[in-house]
Amino acid sequence: MRGLRRAALGAVVTLLATAAQAQAPGRAAIASPHAEATAAARLILEQGGNAFDAAIAVSAALAVVEPYGSGLGGGGFFLLREAGETPRYRFLDARERAPGAATADMYLKDGKLSPSLSINGPLAAAIPGLPQALADLANAHGKLPLKDSLAPAIRLANEGFAVDRVYRDRAQMRLAALREDAQSARLFLRDNQVPALGTLIRQPELAATLQQLAAHGRDGFYRGQMAQRLVAGVRQAGGIWSLDDLASYRSVWREPLRFTLADQRELISSPPPSAGGVALAQSLAMLQRLPWQSAEPVQRSHYVLEVLRRAYRDRGLLGDPDYVSNPINKLLARSYLTGLTDGIDVYQATPSSALPPAPAWREGDHTTHFAVIDAEGNALAATLSVNLPFGAAFTVAGTGVVLNNEMDDFAADPGGSNSYGLAGSQANAVAAGKRPLSSMSPSFIESPTQFASFGTPGGSRIPSMVLLSMMGFLQGQPVQDWPATARYHHQYLPDVVEHEPGAFSAAEQAQLEARGYRLKDLGRSYGNQQVLYWNKQAGSVEAASDPRGVGQALVLP
Template identity: 85%
Template sequence: MSFAAALQRLALGACLALLACAAQAQGPGHAAIASPHSEATSAAQRILQQGGNAFDAAVAISATLAVVEPYGSGLGGGGFFLLRESGVTPRYTFLDARERAPASARADMYLKDGKVQPGLSVNGPLAAAIPGLPQALADLASTHGKLPLKDSLAPAIRLANQGFAVDRIYRDRATMRLSALRDDAESARLFLSGNEVPALGTVIRQPELAATLQAMAEQGRDGFYRGPMARRLVEGVRQAGGIWTLDDLAGYRTAWREPLRYPLADQRELISSPPPSAGGVALAQSLAMLQRLPWQSAEPVQRSHYVIEVLRRAYRDRGLLGDPDYVNNPINKLLARQYLTGLADSIDVYQATPSSALPPSPPWREGDHTTHFAVIDGDGNAVSATLSVNLPFGAAFSVPGTGVVLNNEMDDFAADPGGSNSYGLAGSQANAVAAGKRPLSSMSPTFIESPSQFATFGTPGGSRIPSMVLLSVLGFLEGQPVAEWPATPRYHHQYLPDVVEHEPGTFSARQKTELEGRGYRLKDVGRQYGNQQVLYWDKAGGTVEAASDPRGVGRAAIVD
């Protein structure tokens, strides 16, 4: 063989090796799914096996969860979708499908005689913002999917007609909202049995919801936001005291935003949710502070001390954020190295910092029953999505003839931005009710990526979402098995109230005594919370793993 031929062969071999490396970098070759319900996981498997990608699978999962988890999400709600488009250099995008306040909404709409009337923003159609999920499903299919929308909606339509069996989670959520469900005849008809919580195994059929999904399958977004369906929705809402209009529905649009991105150690990058989510900022701040603290080498109580203190400081800043289409969010200030270094350095190594010793921040509240899923396909496209109707079964109001239970996301706004707020005006105004505005949220679908690893995180849980995601991320950073990330015992601090909430059994008796000796006030919430779904792609090893929270009834799966 001549020298030139040998050189050519060597060059060809190098090119093939580079191509193999590039192919490996772009995708794992297998798909993985983690969802909170077996039916949703099965729907995604079918779509992937039909040639769909991760974005088509996300449509199928979302629509199926609208059927089997009416307490957590649905066509009457919204959510956040964090997307990864595969490539040697991946592209990340964030689809904001958060609900928007109706055009007639005003800052004092939940006040009477100068006082907040909480029930008005919780139950009934006045509590409902304009839904975003139907638009998001149409957007995902048209901009990122490989299959037509009707194919990805087909599993949910079939399931809505055939019915699904009531499980323990459904019974728990329906019990929590039993009184409100009973107060609405249509919700009681759809979701109760003889005005009581259905027994385990009871089959819930929703032909009206199937018809609504079918209208979307045939007409796309217009099957929900315009025409006969829109007229039915508006008529039902207004007859029951709501303020929706046809223009509100026709004018709804999702927002494509740049994800929040923050560099971490070891070539890792946090890719998470920007405002109107406050969760991504809290995660970035918490991880940045922990990088300055020896949390990995600390014994359990000391580690908990560090985590609680960074959460206290990150949550304090939440009240400064709001819908970026309406307010200027001080993201650069909140994520500035000098600022975060100062926060980390303010942590006493052994004693709790009373929240009263930190600068004040406005109080806030948020419903804690949402849903989350994650999916990655063989090419490396991935979705991490958190969806919500706010409280269990949302506003507990279902529009007759549609099968759609409405959200009560208006309750996530600051209902009284100027009157009874004892901590000042600025932060409350950032999240005050305004026409067309999206309420602030803690929903935090999250990726962490490096040249050798990719992981996704997310969970329902309202204000506790960032703390739950943080604890799982720490498990990932420590190299724990994937199944342990969503299973880790949970604790939480959110600046105010100045208390450490935790699940039963999170701390031993000795650990509780030590933490209390450091100045912490502990509160056992009496139940497990959250329902995290995670994925992991080992790029070097070419393997994917998925795990579903053992607290729920979800299922993880690997798909060839």
């Protein structure tokens, strides 16, 4: 992991603004997981667009070059900062919704869960939210017409992009499923094999779909000929979408989760149906009561693991706020968080079995994330997803749209276990029109002197990754270190510490095991963080892209 930190030096760009301005950075910055997406955002900013126009361009470009991570067949969360003397924060929930014909037992066969039904093929697909979100962003906050912001992605889909190592890795993970669908195999494989590095992937059907969205706004996707084609393709292959499901889909503007931290800092993060914002607020609040900054490495890891254990225990209580009542006030009450912190043994791990029981869950971990800030101080952080790599591995013929498999994020069997063998949650049970719970956590931390943006793909590990990056920020570490930091994770159940290779030395592992932890080396790195930092006092703007990926961070001159 030390090599990652050195590699990160090439992924960060720092430029000073001409003057220190408390209200505007004076420069724009972008951090995205793909150079083509960063280039699309830069083009839109140079054409006079703001951060929100640039976000549309990035989202659409990622739909082209990262079909394994996001796309028009998926959804996501958008956290917005509107510049002003007093910034305004908004949260756009474009999470997918269960079809109207969905039922709580739709993935059971003979009373038992059949995991493949919620993973592969159109029955696994919820109604997409990304096309609606792009139209909403343009209508509510954009300076440019939607067609201008979508133009770079349309050109990219027509002209093609080159296969890189990340594409090959994700395609290999889902090779069998991609082979099962003729359209997906035609578009994303070559001779039924993972394409070689540098292979050009062209998607003219997706370009035409983007053109419809550009010309007609949300109705170009959710109504008319495009909607008919989507529904016909889904139903012919065994799915349950209807024209009404598409026509009635709406993204939702929600109030962001806001939580006061020390030193005039405030966490602005994702509310339900994200469980991530609550977990981050709880974790940061508990850490504030612990001497983590002065602790030696093993002791610091102990504190982090114990606050994560407690925060993750509570997430099973959350669900779609349009369907369930979320006890956020209770979970973020200072007295409650004090009690959680006081229950932490300074030297020994707390067995998860010793805590009050709660349902646990897991979700697909191959989403995507980006962040952008413009010269005026408007900013947006977004985490987008189709769930597993290439979603349901099903592409609707004639559209180029790869469908998500977000239905697997529901507790498919709330009375027993889901496809990961974890206890189900009634709050996250399948229901018609409902949004599944998610860990996606685009987040800001802001104070009178600083602004920072955080986020990453990674499924259930998202909050732990973001927390570790935020700790780097709170310690004053260089921006390039935030996404490069070695990662470890605890999510209450299973009661195990997952970690990247090299996250702990052999001596540190022995010390943690002596404290009662069970460690599991995942044998691979995970996550792909994109971060921004605006030092209002110094008048500097910085951006950094995770060295694990192939992204690009850029500060515009």
